[in-house]
Amino acid sequence: MLRYGSRMESNWLFAALIxxxxxxxxxLFGIGGGVVIVPAFVLLLQLDQYRAAATxxxxxxxxxxxxxxxxxxxxxxxxQINWAAAVIVFSxxxxxxxxxxxxxxxxxxxxxxxxxxxxxxxxxxxxxx
Amino acid sequence: xxxxxxxxxxxxxxxxxxxxxxxxxxxxxVPALVTVFAFGQHEAIGTSLAIIVPTAAVSALAHHRAGRxxxxxxxxxGFAGVIGAVxxxxxxxxxxxxxxxxxxxxxxxALSIRMALRARRLYVASRSLDxx
Numbered sequence: 284m285l286r287y288g289s290r291m292e293s294n295w296l297f298a299a300l301i302x303x304x305x306x307x308x309x310x311l312f313g314i315g316g317g318v319v320i321v322p323a324f325v326l327l328l329q330l331d332q333y334r335a336a337a338t339x340x341x342x343x344x345x346x347x348x349x350x351x352x353x354x355x356x357x358x359x360x361x362x363q364i365n366w367a368a369a370v371i372v373f374s375x376x377x378x379x380x381x382x383x384x385x386x387x388x389x390x391x392x393x394x395x396x397x398x399x400x401x402x403x404x405x406x407x408x409x410x411x412x
Numbered sequence: 413x414x415x416x417x418x419x420x421x422x423x424x425x426x427x428x429x430x431x432x433x434x435x436x437x438x439x440x441x442v443p444a445l446v447t448v449f450a451f452g453q454h455e456a457i458g459t460s461l462a463i464i465v466p467t468a469a470v471s472a473l474a475h476h477r478a479g480r481x482x483x484x485x486x487x488x489x490g491f492a493g494v495i496g497a498v499x500x501x502x503x504x505x506x507x508x509x510x511x512x513x514x515x516x517x518x519x520x521x522a523l524s525i526r527m528a529l530r531a532r533r534l535y536v537a538s539r540s541l542d543x544x
Contacts, residue, residue, distance in 0.1 A: 298485060302492025309493065310500020312516050313457030315436015315464045318523055320489065330482070336434025337475030338482045338489075343436045343468040345490025350497035351461040357505055362454035368445070369462035371416055375423020376430065376437060376467040383428030384474035393534035395432055399440075400527035403520050406443030410517035 297327045302346070310350040315343035418448065426463070431471040436464035443520060446513065453509035453516075 301323040305316030317339045324335035355364065387395065422444050426437030438460045445456040475481050504512060 295488060298488045299492040302489035302494075303496040305489070306493030306496025306498075307500040307503075308496075308519075309436075309438075309461075310497040310502075311504045311512075312438065312500075312519065313442050313460035313464075313504075314438030315430075315468055316493065317430075317433065317435030318439060321434045324485075328485070334480050334482060336432070337472070337478070337480035338486045339434035340430065340436070340468045340475060341472040341481045341483065341486035342489045342493065344465060344472055345487070346493030346497045347436055347438075347461050347464040347468060349494040350501050351458070351465050353498045353501040354458045354461055354505075357501060358454065358458055361452055362458065362505065364458035364462050365451065365455060366459075366462065368419055368449070368451075369459050371419040372423040372426070372441065372459075372463045373466050375420040375425075376427030376463060377423075377470050379424040379427025379429075380431040380467060380471045380474060381427075383431040384471070384478070387428060387432040391534070391538060393531045393538060395429070396527050396534060397531035399429060399433065400524045400531055402440060403443075403524035403527060406440070406447060407517045407520035407524060409447040410443055410513055410520070 294328055297323075301327065302342070305342070306346040306349065309343075309346050310353065313350075315340075315347050317343055415449065422448075423463070423467075427467055427471070430467050431474055436468050438464050439520060439523065442516065453513045454505060457504055457512075 301320060305319045308314060308319060309316040320339040320342055321335045324330040324338060325332065330338065422441065426440045429435065429440060430437040441460040441463055442456050445451040445459060446453060451459065472481060
C-alpha cells in the first residue's frame with residue numbers, strides 16, 4: 284500500500300484518465316466500468332487485485348450515479364428506466380454482494396473468471412446473432 | 413411471476429460477481445435484460461445503471477469494512493468519471509439502439525476472451541502451486 288501511496292502523487296493524471304474512460308464506457312453501455320478500472324489500477328497504478336477490486340466498486344458508485352442521473356434526466360419514451368425491474372434485481376444483488384464478500388474467497392478465482400468468461404461469451408453471441 | 417424469479421436470480425449472480433471481481437455487474441445485467449427479458453437497448457442501459465449504483469454501494473461498504481478501499485483514489489477516479497459518464501450517456505441516447513447493441517456485443521466478446529485467458533493463467537498457476 285505504501286509502495287502505491289508513494290506513486291499516487293505522480294500518477295494523479297493516470298487516475299483522472301482512468302476515470303474519464305471508465306465513465307464514458309459506463310454511460311455509453313450501462314456498465315459500471317470495473318472491467319476497465321480494475322486492470323488499469325493493477326497495471327498502471329500497481330495496486331494488488333484485492334485493493335483494485337475494492338477501490339473499483341467505490342469508484343463505480345460515483346461514476347454510475349452520474350450516468351444514472353444524466354440518463355434519468357435525458358431519456359424519453361420507451362428509453363426510460365424500468366424501475367420495478369431495477370428494484371427486484373437489486374434485492375437479489377444486495378444479498379449476492381453481502382454473501383459473496385463473505386464466502387467467495389473459498390472458490391478458486393479461476394472458476395469465477397472462467398464462469399464469467401462463459402456468461403459473457405454467451406451474451407455476446409446472442410446479441411450479435 | 414417467473415420473470416420476478418428470474419430478476420432475483422440475475423441479481424444474486426451479479427451481486428456476488430460484483431463484489432468478488434470489483435465490477436458493477438453491468439456486463440452481465442445489460443445482456444441478460446436484452447436477450448432474456450426482451451428489453452430495448454436504451455431501457456436496458458438505464459435500468460442496469462439503476463441496479464449498479466446501489467449494488468456497488470453495498471459492495472464498496474463490504475470492502476470498506478475489510479479495509480481494502482483506497483478512498484482518496486476512488487474519489488479522484490470517480491469525479492473524473494463524472495465527466496466521461498455525462499458524455500457517454502448523451503452519446504448512447506443519440507445512437508441507434510441496434511448499433512449500440514452490436515458495439516456492446518463486440519466489447520463483451522473481447523472481454524470474454526480476456527477473462528478466459530486470465531482464468532487459464534490462474535488455473536495453470538494454481539496447478540503449479542499444488543505440484544511443488
